Amino acid sequence: LQVRFRPSYFPFTEPSAEVDMSCVNCDGSGCRVCSYTGWLEILGCGMVHPQVLRNVGYDPQRYTGFAWGMGVERITMLRYGIDDIRLLFENDLRFLRQF
Amino acid sequence: MRLPLIWLRDLVETELDASPLADRLVAAGIPVEGIERAGHELAGLVCGVIEAVERHPHSTHLLVARVDVGGRSLQVLTGAPNTRPGLRVAVAPAGVYVAGLKRVVQAQEMGGMRSEAVLLSQKEAGVGEDESGLWELPPEALAGASLAEALGLDDEVLEVAAYPNRPDWMGVVGLAREVAAVLGRPLRLPAVDYPAGPERADELCDVEIASFDDCPRYVARIIHAVPQGPVPWWIARRLYLAGMRTISPVVDGTNYVMLEAGQPLHAFDLERLAGRRIVVRRARDGERITTLDGQERTLDASMLVIADAERPQARAGLMGGAASEVSPTTRVVLLESATFHGALIRRTSRRLGLRTEASARFERGLPPSLAEWGSRRACHLLASLGARVAAGSVDRRREDDEAPVSISLRPERVNRVLGTQLTEAAIAEPLVRLGMEVQFEDDPEEGRARRLQVRVPAWRRDLQEEDDLAEEVARLYGYDRIPTPLPASIAAGRIPPEVDWAWQVRPALTAAGLDEVITYSFFSPAELEPLGLPADHEWMRAVAIANPLAEESSHLRTTLVAGLLRGARLNASRRQGIVRIFEVGRVFRPRGEARDGRAATGAGQAEAAPPAHLPAEVRALEGLRPEERLLAGIAMMLVPAAAPRQWYEGVRAYDFYDLKGVLEAAADRLGIALEWQPTELEGLHPGRAARIRATADGRRVVAGWAGELHPEAAERLDLPGRLYLAELDLDALRPMRREVTARTPGRFPAVQRDLALLVPLDMPASRVLDLVRSHAGSLAEEVRLFDAYVGPHVPEGTRSLGITVVYRAPDRTLSDEEVDAARQALLQRLEAEGIRLR
Numbered sequence: 022l023q024v025r026f027r028p029s030y031f032p033f034t035e036p037s038a039e040v041d042m043s044c045v046n047c048d049g050s051g052c053r054v055c056s057y058t059g060w061l062e063i064l065g066c067g068m069v070h071p072q073v074l075r076n077v078g079y080d081p082q083r084y085t086g087f088a089w090g091m092g093v094e095r096i097t098m099l100r101y102g103i104d105d106i107r108l109l110f111e112n113d114l115r116f117l118r119q120f
Numbered sequence: 121m122r123l124p125l126i127w128l129r130d131l132v133e134t135e136l137d138a139s140p141l142a143d144r145l146v147a148a149g150i151p152v153e154g155i156e157r158a159g160h161e162l163a164g165l166v167c168g169v170i171e172a173v174e175r176h177p178h179s180t181h182l183l184v185a186r187v188d189v190g191g192r193s194l195q196v197l198t199g200a201p202n203t204r205p206g207l208r209v210a211v212a213p214a215g216v217y218v219a220g221l222k223r224v225v226q227a228q229e230m231g232g233m234r235s236e237a238v239l240l241s242q243k244e245a246g247v248g249e250d251e252s253g254l255w256e257l258p259p260e261a262l263a264g265a266s267l268a269e270a271l272g273l274d275d276e277v278l279e280v281a282a283y284p285n286r287p288d289w290m291g292v293v294g295l296a297r298e299v300a301a302v303l304g305r306p307l308r309l310p311a312v313d314y315p316a317g318p319e320r321a322d323e324l325c326d327v328e329i330a331s332f333d334d335c336p337r338y339v340a341r342i343i344h345a346v347p348q349g350p351v352p353w354w355i356a357r358r359l360y361l362a363g364m365r366t367i368s369p370v371v372d373g374t375n376y377v378m379l380e381a382g383q384p385l386h387a388f389d390l391e392r393l394a395g396r397r398i399v400v401r402r403a404r405d406g407e408r409i410t411t412l413d414g415q416e417r418t419l420d421a422s423m424l425v426i427a428d429a430e431r432p433q434a435r436a437g438l439m440g441g442a443a444s445e446v447s448p449t450t451r452v453v454l455l456e457s458a459t460f461h462g463a464l465i466r467r468t469s470r471r472l473g474l475r476t477e478a479s480a481r482f483e484r485g486l487p488p489s490l491a492e493w494g495s496r497r498a499c500h501l502l503a504s505l506g507a508r509v510a511a512g513s514v515d516r517r518r519e520d521d522e523a524p525v526s527i528s529l530r531p532e533r534v535n536r537v538l539g540t541q542l543t544e545a546a547i548a549e550p551l552v553r554l555g556m557e558v559q560f561e562d563d564p565e566e567g568r569a570r571r572l573q574v575r576v577p578a579w580r581r582d583l584q585e586e587d588d589l590a591e592e593v594a595r596l597y598g599y600d601r602i603p604t605p606l607p608a609s610i611a612a613g614r615i616p617p618e619v620d621w622a623w624q625v626r627p628a629l630t631a632a633g634l635d636e637v638i639t640y641s642f643f644s645p646a647e648l649e650p651l652g653l654p655a656d657h658e659w660m661r662a663v664a665i666a667n668p669l670a671e672e673s674s675h676l677r678t679t680l681v682a683g684l685l686r687g688a689r690l691n692a693s694r695r696q697g698i699v700r701i702f703e704v705g706r707v708f709r710p711r712g713e714a715r716d717g718r719a720a721t722g723a724g725q726a727e728a729a730p731p732a733h734l735p736a737e738v739r740a741l742e743g744l745r746p747e748e749r750l751l752a753g754i755a756m757m758l759v760p761a762a763a764p765r766q767w768y769e770g771v772r773a774y775d776f777y778d779l780k781g782v783l784e785a786a787a788d789r790l791g792i793a794l795e796w797q798p799t800e801l802e803g804l805h806p807g808r809a810a811r812i813r814a815t816a817d818g819r820r821v822v823a824g825w826a827g828e829l830h831p832e833a834a835e836r837l838d839l840p841g842r843l844y845l846a847e848l849d850l851d852a853l854r855p856m857r858r859e860v861t862a863r864t865p866g867r868f869p870a871v872q873r874d875l876a877l878l879v880p881l882d883m884p885a886s887r888v889l890d891l892v893r894s895h896a897g898s899l900a901e902e903v904r905l906f907d908a909y910v911g912p913h914v915p916e917g918t919r920s921l922g923i924t925v926v927y928r929a930p931d932r933t934l935s936d937e938e939v940d941a942a943r944q945a946l947l948q949r950l951e952a953e954g955i956r957l958r
Contacts, residue, residue, distance in 0.1 A: 028149025028595035030283035036538070036591035038599060057154060068537055071587050078734045081587075085537060112637040112687040114696050 023049065025060070034067025034088065045099055061099065064091040121290050121379070123278045124158070124361035131296035131308050138276040141299070145280070148302045149595040150289065154279040158361050159268035161246045164216030167261035167270050168194070168239070170207045178231040187211060187237070190264015197228075197235035200254040208257035210240040210267055220244035247273075248356070248366035258353040272357055285582035287484035291382025294579065301553040301596060310380065312496035314503040316511035317344065325390060325454055327514045330401035334424050335436070336459045337488035337517040338400055339495045342390065342510040343453040343502055346370060346446070351505065364477075370446045370453055373501045375477075383457060383486060383494030384478035386426075386434060390452040392444045395429030398454070400436065407432055410442045423468050424460060437465040437482040438474055453507075457495035459488045487578040488517060525576040527589060528561075531569040534590045540602055542593070544569055550596035551589065556580075618750065621854045622704050625752055628789040632782045634702040634754065639683025641706070642673035647682045650836035651803035651829075663710050663746045676708035676746055680753025681845055685837065688755050692840055697763030697771075700782075702754045704850065708746040750850040751824075754782065759841035776808045779826055779844040783812070791857040792816075794823065796886055804845070805830050812848070814856040821856060824848040870901060870928040871939045876958035877950065878918045881910070888921055888955065895949040897942045899934065902926040920958050 023043040031037045041062050044055035051057040066089030071081035094106055101120075103109070108116050125138055134141060142152040168187040176182035176197065183203050187194045189211055196211070212218045212225045214236060225238045242248035242255040245267075261270050268274040280295060288294030293309070300307040321342045329335050347369040350356070355376055356366045362379050366372050374385040390396060403419035409432045410416045417435075419425060425432035434440040437460040446453060462485035469479045492515065499509040531544045548558045557575035564570045576583045583589060594602065615623075626636060645660045653660055662675035677683070680703050691699050732739075758774045765771070780796065787794050795813040800806045809827030813820055826846035834843055879888050885905055893903050907922030914920050925946070927939050947957055 026599055027146055028591070028599055029151070030149070030285065032284070035587045036594050068587070071585060076735055076738055078731055110638065110640060111690060112639065112701065113694060114635060114691050114699065114701075115694075117635050117637065 033070050033073050035070045037067035040064040122363045123280050125276045127292050127358045132300045132305050144302055151281040152278050153281050156277050158277050159274035161219045162268040165267040166211050167265045168209050168211035169263045170205050173203055188263045194236045196237045197230050198239050202253035208261040210245050210255045212238045220246045247360050287486055288579045290481050292380045312500050314500045314509050317508040319510035321510045321512045322514050325396045327398040327516050329516045332518045334461050335400045337491045338458040339491045340514040341455045341495050343507045345508040346450050347505040347507050373498050377494050377498045381494050383490045385498055386440050386456045387446045388444045388454040389446050389450040390454040393428040397429045399427045411439045438479045457491045459486050459491050489578040527574045529572040529574050529586050529589050533586045537590045538594050547593050550593050626704050628786040629702045632785040634700045637687050637701045637703050643677045643682045644672050644674045651833045653802050678707055680751055684753050684755035695762050697759045699757045704752050706748045707751055752848045754846040756844045757841050816856045816858050821852045823853055866928045868933050870926050871934050873925050873943050875923045877921050878956045878958045896946050899927045899942055900925050901928045
């Protein structure tokens with residue numbers, strides 16, 4: 022399983038980055054699941070933008086911070102081969118009891 | 121946008137193929153979403169050269185052509201007016217599917233003569249709008265060659281996305297600039313010069329801008345000798361690869377510049393503009409316009425239009441009007457190149473549901489200097505096609521045009537944010553490669569690295585402070601070259617007590633036999649209507665979401681019941697006979713609402729006013745923040761007809777005591793003592809509902825409620841059985857856990873006495889047990905209820921409760937006399953409370 026870390030953009034981080042992992046469905050060769058790129062996005066992150074720090078009363082010259090977020094549902098779906106996110110919130114007991 | 125590699129290579133030299141180039145771009149932060157080979161629709165089409173043409177013997181309008189397709193000749197019938205020997209044409213042989221004809225070509229007989237193929241117009245081939253005759257191919261189209269290959273229409277194209285803050289990535293020049301910076305190559309900017317004709321633009325038209333806020337810049341140039349006829353192949357090819365069709369030279373020229381520079385342009389027929397004036401203004405309510413797509417629309421004052429002296433002629437930034445469209449009879453063109461307020465274009469675009477290549481660029485906010493560049497570039501192209509461009513331009517813009525931005529950049533800031541140790545030269549180099557001017561300050565302070573003065577180019581309005589430049593340095597330097605140590609000191613983390621508490625509650629409920637569910641945090645109070653709650657019930661007064669995605673998620677949930685009901689109903693509808701579920705989650709109430717008579721404070725949230733140094737908009741939000749409470753919600757239902765049958769005993773539906781047992785078991789596991797008080801609660805069966813309290817060390821708090829869903833509500837919800845529900849307030853329960861102090865179990869034997877007590881019907885068993893415990897004396901170790909009887913053998917208005925009292929002394933074996941004495945004393949005290957021995 023490959024992982025890559027590449028620059029990206031979010032309005033609230035600077036610099037920003039995203040992490041991709043090689044597509045579990047096609048092993049990186051390209052398929053519908055990964056839009057034929059071979060990679061699945063799993064995580065976004067970055068250094069908190071100085072303006073965001075100012076907005077909540079922190080001096081960005083004194084403090085820096087980082088933030089990252091990962092779709093918990095998405096990773097779960099990749100890990101267990103769940104194909105419809107709604108299954109996680111529908112609460113059909115026949116589904117829940119598999120875990 | 122679709123970036124054809126050949127177009128990119130016009131501006132920057134690279135020997136890389138699409139795939140390795142895409143990798144380099146992605147590593148520098150440019151999102152390449154796919155690589156495509158264009159030309160799929162042209163599969164099977166070949167080039168042909170017409171050798172001879174004859175009239176059809178039996179038809180006045182058909183011609184018979186012999187077409188050389190390399191090594192053999194086909195006989196093809198056609199009615200096209202430009203059919204002539206020597207013409208290079210697009211041939212669809214039999215068996216090939218032609219998208220523009222929506223069919224597979226077959227050999228046909230027409231009037232006794234065979235046609236073995238079809239010769240295509242541009243429109244039929246799908247490359248342009250022209251259907252006046254056969255598509256005349258350029259000299260590269262050798263007979264028999266694959267059409268797509270010969271014309272270079274099967275080239276590789278990168279699909280590149282543009283972040284909202286990078287309008288320059290919606291043009292080939294902007295992307296070429298990035299490629300040049302990444303690869304360290306020079307950028308070749310296209311030519312923008314043109315010979316100026318004798319006319320003067322400012323004598324031929326006038327432009328008025330109502331508001332520079334809406335339209336920061338408008339550049340108009342005038343073009344005579346409007347080119348007609350097809351554009352040169354190199355333009356058509358690039359347009360096709362970028363996903364556009366050729367239409368007419370002027371329109372193709374403006375589209376070309378839009379794709380190349382990211383600056384949309386529009387061409388007007390000047391003679392159809394009343395007063396030869398352009399007025400950029402807001403529409404007046406009720407004005408109408410018919411746009412290029414043939415749709416007539418009514419306008420209002422929120423929309424920006426390009427008008428002439430009388431009426432709107434185009435929707436600014438979105439789409440031109442039909443009345444002033446350039447046509448084959450146009451003699452003079454006014455070429456518009458303008459900058460519009462991005463947010464205004466975006467809002468109008470969303471409201472109308474109309475998104476065009478032009479609006480997608482304008483809404484990101486273009487630099488005013490690009491309008492001038494785009495105008496010149498378009499004139500250069502059109503002049504090369506034979507147009508005559510009037511001298512000068514009409515250029516309206518703010519007096520105090522945007523001053524160039526300069527950022528003072530400290531190397532120590534860059535290294536701090538990135539975690540690197542780059543020298544000032546290493547920081548300057550990527551910025552220079554991106555086209556920025558960098559100067560070092562002259563007199564640095566002692567011991568400090570020199571600051572960089574960075575001139576931000578006009579096309580990078582996204583660069584505003586030091587950290588923005590740090591990102592540019594990092595992405596060209598290479599994120600993978602930045603060292604990755606762990607932070608030097610991490611204060612040991614801990615799990616917050618509220619989270620830890622929730623993690624204890626969940627296993628306790630699972631251990632009591634329930635399945636955990638997670639439901640949505642948003643709901644609609646309308647879901648609870650079947651419960652018949654009054655409009656001012658606390659569940660119905662929910663915090664509304666200002667911009668909900670759907671009706672069902674219009675409010676923050678005030679209770680877990682809505683989600684539990686959904687879960688119960690879904691499982692019941694799928695014939696799941698046993699439903700035992702719980703959810704631990706937050707509910708939300710409007711700030712300031714009292715709950716259960718207590719002052720409105722959220723758990724763990726101080727009620728201090730927000731700090732004064734925060735921005736005003738942030739302070740204003742504090743008053744809106746809803747209160748949150750952490751609850752556990754439980755739902756249980758058993759429908760015997762749908763439940764799996766057991767071989768050794770029957771199944772019965774759940775009743776209130778099953779729910780009570782589950783909650784008692786979970787509470788016991790958490791060290792919490794519960795008290796139950798029968799009561800009537802809205803939405804619940806009046807005889808099967810209770811308020812729950814918790815006690816510890818003399819404190820008593822309201823902990824929640826439990827009961828059976830009102831049968832009328834259950835019927836409205838189509839539930840096939842009795843549904844039991846409960847909510848526990850976990851924030852209130854957290855401080856109520858009892859510490860265990862162990863007691864040595866008694867070694868001496870116990871004596872047990874059973875009592876049958878007659879109690880009034882309305883006295884709860886819990887009260888009776890409490891009374892027995894408090895009056896049974898210090899020798900009583902345990903008090904248990906083992907029976908309850910109502911019927912003809914007891915007086916009316918009473919029931920008999922069977923209670924066991926277990927007596928044990930810690931230091932001796934009790935004698936019967938001692939026990940009897942204690943029992944007597946107990947019965948006497950009970951009698952004073954209205955409880956008699958049966």
